Amino acid sequence: MSISEVPKAPLRGEVIHEGRRHPFEVLGARRSALEVRFTNGTLPVDRMEVEGAEVTLIADPIAIGRCRVEGHRGVGDVAMAHIIPTETPLRCDDLYKRRLVVRLDQGFDQTALLQRRKAEIRPEFRAYTADLVYDLAIYRQLFDEIDASLANEKPETAALVRDSVRAKQGRAFLRFFDERLAQLETMVAGFTRAEHERHGFYFRRNVWGNILTSAFLARTNIRPRGYAGDSMMMQQLYDNSYQGDSLFGQLMHKHPIETAAAQAVRNRRKLLVDLIEAAYRDRPDPSRALRILSVACGPAWEVRDLFTRAEDAARFSCTLLDQDEEALGEAEHHIHLVGTRLEAPVQAKYLRDSVRTMLMSKDIVAQFGKHDFIYSMGLFDYLTAPVARSVLTRLYELLEPGGRMVIGNFHVENPTRTYMEYWMDWVLLYRHEDDFQALGRELPGATFEIYREETRSQMFLDVRKPRG
Ligand SMILES: C[S@@+](CC[C@H](N)C(=O)[O-])C[C@H]1O[C@@H](n2cnc3c(N)ncnc32)[C@H](O)[C@@H]1O
Known part of the structure; x- marks a missing residue:
């Protein structure tokens, strides 16, 4: 479809x-x-x-x-x-x-206003930022000199030398970056939300040149599709490789995708496959395929992982919903390829829609169908409590009796939070276990479990609906 x-x-x-x-x-x-x-x-x-x-x-x-x-x-x-x-x-x-x-060009109207904002920055923060920019420039020049010295080298030789530099001086640079991040965290620990926003803005203007060297940081800041976490960023997170033309750019790309939050995204992809397999074993109606709904599916890598043998095509039927046509198109393309490789077409439906439509729907079951396993990753981190509660209630209506629903949200203790806010301009709505549990308190008959993955930055609300 x-x-x-x-x-x-x-x-x-x-x-x-x-x-x-x-x-x-x-x-x-x-x-x-x-x-x-x-x-x-x-x-x-x-x-x-x-x-x-x-x-x-x-x-x-x-x-x-x-x-x-x-x-x-x-x-x-x-x-x-x-x-x-x-x-x-x-x-x-x-x-x-x-x-x-x-x-x-409308940003140019605000240059004077934006320049005045530096007066509101704490002196110690200015000093921290200036020192960091200087120290990064020292590293950048050293790595750039190595790139320049390899310019006329045979590609295989240059690749070997780059591997060695990344493994030694590159790793030392990543540790230096970690130390500076730890200092940043200490410095901003007591800031109010408004101070975080002001200082984060100032910080990113100062390190903008460094941000642009990193494919990942550039994308989280520029957001070509209007939001952070698009399918290209997901791909970068999953690849977890040195990407970029220069050694310095490669290191600036690799550092943010080695964080706990990035690892949590990789962990949840694997966890989802395990959860879906468990839901299959425990399925309410063994006479048919397990019906899965992914809400805000993005590129749906976990669905591609799910299908490894031709028999899997008959075991699962998927509905994938996302507001982004490009992400959904990518999911469709790759899931189709999986079906072709297995010589067994995957049963999948692709819905380009916003969860906000669900909130307004008069007959939600007719519109979105009933499902045995519903999940949503990377969405609730953007929904305020009233919206999150309403979306959860509506998703619960789509759950078959005996079905299971798993929702992800970054935890308040996410150790990558300051890094994300200051370097990536990526602000999430963090939740604690109690906030998460409170979202589902009124779901009729539901039982809950809350757990986190290995890095403890990503939390899951696991909801079960009683069997009839
Ligand atoms: C961080 S990505 C996560 C994608 C996927 N769940 C994963 O874990 O790989 C967030 C996705 O949420 C989608 N999204 C954001 N707001 C949405 C909304 N209101 N309705 C549907 N999708 C939404 C975005 O288009 C994007 O694909």
Whole structure:
């Protein structure tokens, strides 16, 4: 089954050229360009600037100023083009996906305000940050010199030398990084939430150049898909390898994915396979496949792990739900490949939807089906208690009698918390066992167990529904 479409009114507009108006419909968007189809069948211009364009958001046309129109293909009488706003560059993906007009340069309006914020930073924190930036620069230059010296070397020789440098000087650098993180934790331990935010912002501006050397840190900060924890970051966490063009960049990438929190993500992937296997052995109805629902499934690596033999295709039937089309598409692609490899197609349904839809659904069972094993990892860390409680209640409605539901949430004792907040700009809603248990207190007849994985940073709420 393919990804279910979220119905949305088409975004339409007009290009104004030599006083005439040419209507178009927007079919997609890149960050800085709209992909359009001219609905009167002709391209007004190609590779030229037009006087202006408008798009109609809800009811009102919004002028987006002078644009360049670049025709890119035309089949029959279909006139396709990219429209690139040039007078005021816009975030066209936001315009298309979220119906928001966001100027690409709007951050520049705030430079003076942001520069003034440094006055609110504690002197000892400024000194810590300045020293760190200096010390990182010392390491960076040394590693860069080794890269430069290997530039003309045979690739196999260069690879051997890099392995050796990573194992010795690289590991020493990672330990230095650990020590500096420990100092940071001590320094910010008594901060209020507002102080964390201010100092974290200041800190990231100072170490920005270092952040950009690391594929992982760059992605958590820039968030190309609008949120931290996207399928590319999950892939990086699972790969746990030295990624990057330079030695320094590789080390800056490897360090954050060796943390307790990153290990917890790898641990939960394995734990889920074990839990699903246990749910299969204990399934309420042995005459059929175990029905599994993954909520906020992302790339669903654990589902790919689940299918190792052709017989598994008949043992499990999966429903995967996520709001991100790209993550869901990736899950679908790889699960399809697993089915092809095993010569036994996996029974899987892919739903592009938000859990917020569940909260509003009048007939949730008709919409999402009943399941024997429901789980959600990496979602509840973003939900406030009232929303989390409502989502849990609705998921419980989808659970078959005798079914089991497992929800993950990072624990308040996550040792990577400061690192995540200051270096990765990754703020979660942490929970304690009591908070977690309280979310499910009103689920009728439910029994609970709460446990953590090996690193003790990830906690699981394991809910069982009584059999009939
Ligand atoms: C950190 S990832 C975890 C993915 C997966 N569960 C795993 O452990 O690999 C979080 C996922 O939650 C999804 N997500 C966030 N908010 C959501 C919502 N309101 N409804 C559905 N999915 C959501 C994101 O698109 C993303 O794929």
